[in-house]
Amino acid sequence: MSRLTRILPGAVIGFCLLLGAWLLSGRLPGADLALRLVLALVLTLGTAAALRLSGIKDRSFLVTAGALIAALLLLRLVWFGVETSDYTDFLRPWTDKFRKYGHLAALGRNIGNYNVPYLVFLALFSYWDVPELYLIKLLSTLFDLVLAVTLCRIVLHITASEVRACVALAVAPALPTVFLNTAIWGQCDSIYVSLALLGLYFCLADKPWAGMIALGFSFAFKLQAVFLIPVFFACLLCGKLKLWHLPLFPAAYLLAVSPAIIAGKPVKDVLLFYVSSASTVGDGLNYNSPSMYALPPFWYPSDPEAAAKLGIILALALCVVFALVFLLRRKKIDDRSIFFAALLLTCGIPLFLPHMHDRYFYFVDMLTLAMACVVPWTAPLVLCSQFASLLGYHAYFYLRYLLPMKYGFMALVPVVVCAAALCASRLWRKERIPEEMIRET
Numbered sequence: 123m124s125r126l127t128r129i130l131p132g133a134v135i136g137f138c139l140l141l142g143a144w145l146l147s148g149r150l151p152g153a154d155l156a157l158r159l160v161l162a163l164v165l166t167l168g169t170a171a172a173l174r175l176s177g178i179k180d181r182s183f184l185v186t187a188g189a190l191i192a193a194l195l196l197l198r199l200v201w202f203g204v205e206t207s208d209y210t211d212f213l214r215p216w217t218d219k220f221r222k223y224g225h226l227a228a229l230g231r232n233i234g235n236y237n238v239p240y241l242v243f244l245a246l247f248s249y250w251d252v253p254e255l256y257l258i259k260l261l262s263t264l265f266d267l268v269l270a271v272t273l274c275r276i277v278l279h280i281t282a283s284e285v286r287a288c289v290a291l292a293v294a295p296a297l298p299t300v301f302l303n304t305a306i307w308g309q310c311d312s313i314y315v316s317l318a319l320l321g322l323y324f325c326l327a328d329k330p331w332a333g334m335i336a337l338g339f340s341f342a343f344k345l346q347a348v349f350l351i352p353v354f355f356a357c358l359l360c361g362k363l364k365l366w367h368l369p370l371f372p373a374a375y376l377l378a379v380s381p382a383i384i385a386g387k388p389v390k391d392v393l394l395f396y397v398s399s400a401s402t403v404g405d406g407l408n409y410n411s412p413s414m415y416a417l418p419p420f421w422y423p424s425d426p427e428a429a430a431k432l433g434i435i436l437a438l439a440l441c442v443v444f445a446l447v448f449l450l451r452r453k454k455i456d457d458r459s460i461f462f463a464a465l466l467l468t469c470g471i472p473l474f475l476p477h478m479h480d481r482y483f484y485f486v487d488m489l490t491l492a493m494a495c496v497v498p499w500t501a502p503l504v505l506c507s508q509f510a511s512l513l514g515y516h517a518y519f520y521l522r523y524l525l526p527m528k529y530g531f532m533a534l535v536p537v538v539v540c541a542a543a544l545c546a547s548r549l550w551r552k553e554r555i556p557e558e559m560i561r562e563t
Contacts, residue, residue, distance in 0.1 A: 131185040132170075139192040140166045146199040152253045164260060165195050172267040176274045176291050183288040190292040191270070195263065198305035202259050206519075209255055209308050213244065220248035230386035237395055238379040239342050240310055255308060262304040262312050269316035270294040273488060276323050277495040280457055286495040297504075299487045299511045307518075311484040314344035319488065322350065322464060325357045326457050330367040333357075338374025345396050349468045349485055352441050356448045356463055360455035407433075410517040411478035412510040412530025430476040437474040441467070451549040459548035461496065465489040466541035473534055480514030483534070487511055490537060493544075500540055506533040 143162035147153050153161075169191055173184050216234040223231055226245045234241050243261055247254040273294050278287035294300060303309045321337035324330065337354070340347040357363035382392045391398065407429060408415035414433060423429040444463060448455060468485035472478045486507045494501040510530035517523050 128181065131181075132173075132188060135185070135188045135192050136166055136170060139169060139195065142192075142196045143199060146196060147202075147256075150199075150203050150253075150256060153256060154252060157250075157252045157256060161199070161256065161260060164264065165199075168264050168267050169195065172271050172291075175271050176287070177278050178274070178284050178288055178291070180284050180288075183284055187288050187292040191267070191295055194295045194301070198259070198263055198301065201305040202256050204306050205255060206307055209258070213258060213308065214254065216241070217244045217248050217254045220245040225249055226381065227385055229382045229384075235399055236310075237342055237344070238382040238392065239339070240313070242381050259304060259308050262308065262310055265310075265312040265316050266295050266300060266304050268320070269300070269312050269488065272316055272320045272323055273492045273495075276319065276326070276461070276492055279323065279326055280461060280496050290492055290495045293491060294488065297487060297491065298508055299484065299515065302512075302515055303481065303484070307515075309481060310343065311481050314340045314347050315484050315488060317343065318347045318350045318485075322353065322460075325354065325362050326460065328362060330357070330363045331370055333363070334367050334370035335374040338371040339378050341371070342375045342378035346472075346482055346485075349471045349482075350464060352444060352467050352471075353460060353464045355445055356455055356460045359448055359452040360460075362460075407476045408478065408527070410480040410514040410527065411472070411482060412513060412527050412534055413473050413475065413478045414531060415476055415478070416527035416531045418528065433474045433476045437471045440470045440474065447546075447549065454549045454551065456548060458496070459545050461489075462493070462541050462545035462548065465493055466538060466545055469534055469537050469541065473531070473538065480511070480518050483507065483511050483514075486534070486537060493541070497544065500544075503537050503540060506537055509533045 140162050143165050144158055147158040147161045169188060172191065173188050176184070176187070178184055178187070212234070219231075219233045220226075220228045220241075222228075223233075225248050226242070229238065229241060229245055234244070244254070244258075247257045250257070270291050274287045274291035277290045278284065281287070300312065303311050317336050317340035321333040321335075321340060324333035324336060333354075337347065337351065341351070354363060358365070376393075379392050379395070383389055405426070407420055407423070407426060414420065414436075415429070420429055444467060448459075448463070465486065468489060469483070472482045490500070490503045490507040494504050510533040513523070513525060513527055513530040517527070
């Protein structure tokens with residue numbers, strides 16, 4: 123095969139993506155030539171980087187995945203101009219304040235209720251006099267690619283199958299919740315989830331120092347990274363993670379929030395942001411989430427505080443049981459058991475906790491896809507997860523329920539049960555005796 127034949131398919135895909143992004147971005151209100159060029163170049167180069175970093179060697183797989191990803195990115199651009207109340211009520215006013223008070227220098231002020239790293243991006247966007255909505259969605263779109271590559275790498279590491287890894291790479295950006303979250307909602311869930319899962323991949327791949335750094339950055343972006351953090355206890359037990367790697371987590375967090383400290387914000391306020399913002403979660407037991415608080419007994423509880431404590435106790439109990447089981451079966455811990463435990467915890471913890479929101483099962487949406495690639499017969503669980511999350515998304519976008527959220531909870535129960543069963547099957551598996559040992563005896 124000549125060099126021209128090898129590079130031609132990728133070059134054609136890249137050119138089509140570049141041209142398509144240029145033309146579609148011209149339809150966005152307020153997009154000047156510079157912004158159109160940035161959108162086209164960043165999406166094209168981002169796709170090329172994603173394919174390069176995927177770990178897939180088969181060129182036919184890469185061309186197929188590249189074509190699908192390019193089409194999905196162009197489809198996202200069509201919806202980049204959609205504004206939601208989260209943007210008009212929060213993200214746009216926050217960015218306007220950064221423009222008014224000195225851009226990055228305004229990080230020293232109390233602007234927004236997101237942690238520092240995301241506000242840094244809004245401050246950077248405020249330097250450019252274009253609709254920041256497009257830059258916000260572009261940022262999340264890039265992390266959609268990071269997320270796809272991370273899932274691809276996890277599947278490739280566990281299965282050593284490029285076919286299955288390619289499925290994860292191409293399907294991840296196509297999941298309805300991923301598309302809606304980024305292209306329409308303009309949310310940042312792909313950022314913290316991709317970084318947290320990247321941390322998990324690095325630990326599985328025996329790069330724990332990188333894993334702790336990625337996890338620290340994830341936690342700095344959003345508190346919900348805690349749903350995955352307990353699984354790293356299993357990495358400690360099996361030796362994939364050492365105690366001396368743990369300080370890298372707070373170091374990465376400190377580095378991520380340091381711009382606000384440099385801008386003059388009190389260190390205490392920066393470091394204790396999640397503690398001080400706990401009171402802003404609201405008093406509702408459920409915010410369009412398929413958690414257990416979507417069940418009828420919790421709709422109008424006589425004692426909401428007691429009901430909230432019950433959920434916290436159940437979530438803690440799940441973590442304790444997980445820790446005890448993995449401690450007792452530590453000699454059987456392998457990459458698959460850790461992976462299944464990741465899905466169990468990221469689904470089970472928010473399933474029990476109070477005050478959960480519609481987007482808090484984003485981890486589950488991603489890990490059910492990865493599990494379907496690792497264990498193909500679990501593919502229906504991807505539909506269960508998407509169904510549960512989309513019920514909450516529908517409630518946000520249309521201000522009414524398509525179906526009661528209790529059906530979302532019911533759809534996630536099989537996910538928890540299946541993840542627990544697969545995890546247990548790995549921890550209680552019987553090792554096969556090698557044939558040479560049988561012959562010797």
